[in-house]
Amino acid sequence: NFILFKTISSCLFFFFFFRSYGGKILVFPFDGSHWVNMEVLLQALHSRGHNITVVRNSKSWYIKENSTYYNIITVPVERGIDQEFITNTTSGIMEFERGALPLTSFLHLTVTIFHIMIEVHKIFIDFVLAMLNDPDFLKMLKYSNFDLVLTDPSWGGGAIFAKYLNLPLVYNVRWILAKEAHFSLAPSPVSHIPITGTGYTDKMTFLQRVKNMMFYLLAQIHYYLMITQTYQQLCEKTLGPNIDFNELSLSADLWLMRVDFVFEYPRPTMPNFVYMGGFQCTPAKPLPQHLEDFVQSSGEHGVILMSMGTFVSALPADMTNEIAAAFAKLPQKVIWRHKGDRPANLGNNTLLVDWMPQNDLLGHPKMKLFVAHGGTNGLQEALYHGIPVVGIPLFFDQYDNLMRLKERGGAQILTLSTVDKENNFLKAVEEVLNEPSYRMNMQRLSRLHRDQPMKPLDNALFWMEFVMRHKGAAHLRTESYRMPWYSYYSVDVGLFLFGVFLLVVTTVFILMRCLYRTVCKPKVKQE
Incomplete structure (x- = not known):
């Protein structure tokens, strides 16, 4: 009886302890289908006693203005990504893709999507500026004592506000701006990891690996141009001249990855990547x-x-x-x-x-x-x-x-x-x-x-609460994102070692030449 009483008491203690801990979470979502899975995460957080505040713009077409499980802040904007914009864009891409030759289609889509993405992110920047230029909004954020910023890094506003408020940052992520999240932070050998857009698997021929490398370089250029033409200027204007947006966006404490390795190809990963693929899936309920x-x-x-x-x-x-x-x-x-x-x-x-x-x-x-x-x-x-x-x-x-x-x-x-x-x-x-x-x-x-030890959604909730309890997860973050590319790939080390090798070879050659002259010249004079 004593053991039973002790067990029940412990269970009640842990139940009420964890239920009583309610963090305050600030959410910067992405509209459309990305909001569908973000909403599932917010409902689960609310059910565990967390207070949630969602920031949306006045042109949002998917995020509801009234909800029973989150507070809403609507920021007035003059333009946004509405349903008409999305419909016109997708219809144009479909019509072209149906009639174009493969190479023409690829080149057209690459250029077209790049310009569309630039325009989309400029609209997002207007949204960020509308918030930053509103003193009442900023005052509310600072005095609300949030514990965490949760965002979809398909746009850069969430990372900027996490830095502005000095709060831990969590990503609900598959994409970070213009590229797949793994390629932003995790080691990604393109010899066996296909770039999105190639349609390849993790078993590539030589020519496929050549094309994969070309797509990788193109994606890197695309990402660099995307940042320099949009968010980098915003960072320097609002956070200071020494803030690099790429480093800022990669400094998130936790990356909740919307895939798992039943779906994704095996690849290197990072300790602050938490996989929650299928977290929105549940056993079927009765139909209407x-x-x-x-x-x-x-x-x-x-x-x-x-x-x-x-x-x-x-x-x-x-x-x-x-x-x-x-x-x-x-x-x-x-x-x-x-x-x-x-x-x-x-x-x-x-x-x-x-x-x-x-x-x-x-x-x-x-x-x-x-x-x-x-x-x-x-x-x-x-x-x-x-x-x-x-x-x-x-x-x-x-x-x-x-x-x-x-x-x-x-x-x-x-x-x-x-x-x-x-x-x-x-x-x-x-x-x-x-x-x-x-x-x-x-x-x-x-x-x-x-067949997992913990449901993907429960895993995601645990790690979000972990970040709130410990005010971040710096011990899980790699410092590689702070390194310039030539240091990350050890180009500087390679050049240094090559220089040392040349110095040693040159020194040995000079010494041998001097030795040869010293030994051989007297013999020539004697003859």
Whole structure:
């Protein structure tokens, strides 16, 4: 009885101790699909007693202004990244990519996306300046006694305010500005780590490694130009002339990585990288009654789910019609998230919806296939529930994400230029539906992903609270990010050792020459 009493008392103590500790967290999120997973993290933090304040701009189109689990600060701005801007940009890229030659497409996309990214980050800088130029806002931040800044480093505002307020910084991260986060801080041998955009795996031929190196150098130049034309000037203006934005952005205490090594290729990592891939995935909840009735009506054939993500409301009309016609030929029922005009040849087996509980549908026993654009969130949900994928990547990292599943036998990929030609879409769907290996491989990946000592979300919450308890995690941060490139790659050491080698060789040569002259010249005179 004494042991039981002691155990219960200890459990109650730890429960109330950890529940009573509520940190104050300042959040600078990124809009769109990035907000979807950030919101999951904020809900979990709120459930553990933390007080959360989210900063958004007045043009935000995804972040709600009212919430029961976070406080909101809305900063007035004249321009922002709204849904119209995103729709016009993605539509233009899709139309060009469908008709261009591969090399032309690559060059056009590289230049176009660079200019779009510069413009996007200049809009973000206006947002940062609007906050920094508001004395009441800054006064509120300073006297609120926040414990932590949480941000998505796809933009640089969060890192700047963490430095301004001298607070620990945590990233909810896959991308840092213009490149994948691993390449910003972790050792990244391009001999076996593919650069986003190449579509390669970790097993590359010689020519693929050449191309991979070229993409790496291009990405470094892109990143350097992005910083110098945007955030570096802002840092010097607001934080002081000696602040280097690249060092500032890499000094985060904790990087919550939205991948795991069931999805990612094996590679070197860092001690302050915490992997939480699939943290937004949960066991399926019951569907709304109208969706459940539709799913059950599929009988033994099951259901196909299609969604092209947050940024794409509708595909081009001719492509939409081709996909609708292909679906109409299948015995499966189809649930399609589609906001454009209703396809003329839509079959009776297809249900168009504006919104759907994607995770719950993917976890339904009758789900057979997921047709997706290749965003990280959707693919991780498919992996969690073991559902094979037919991918139609549009831009950014989507092709590379899908390649990771294809290489593991769980997906097929169609490009924008071929999806509506020669029944390619129907052929790909039927192959994945009828070949059991796709489903078996995804279910194997699902078992690997779920077999962890701690759930990814709980792992992320522990480390965030760890940073708050200890006022940072400096002992986990490498100092390599402070080193210039020539020191990081030991170019200066190599040149020094090469110089020493030359000095030694030269010295030996001179000594031998002097010795030769000393020994041999008298003999010549005697003769």
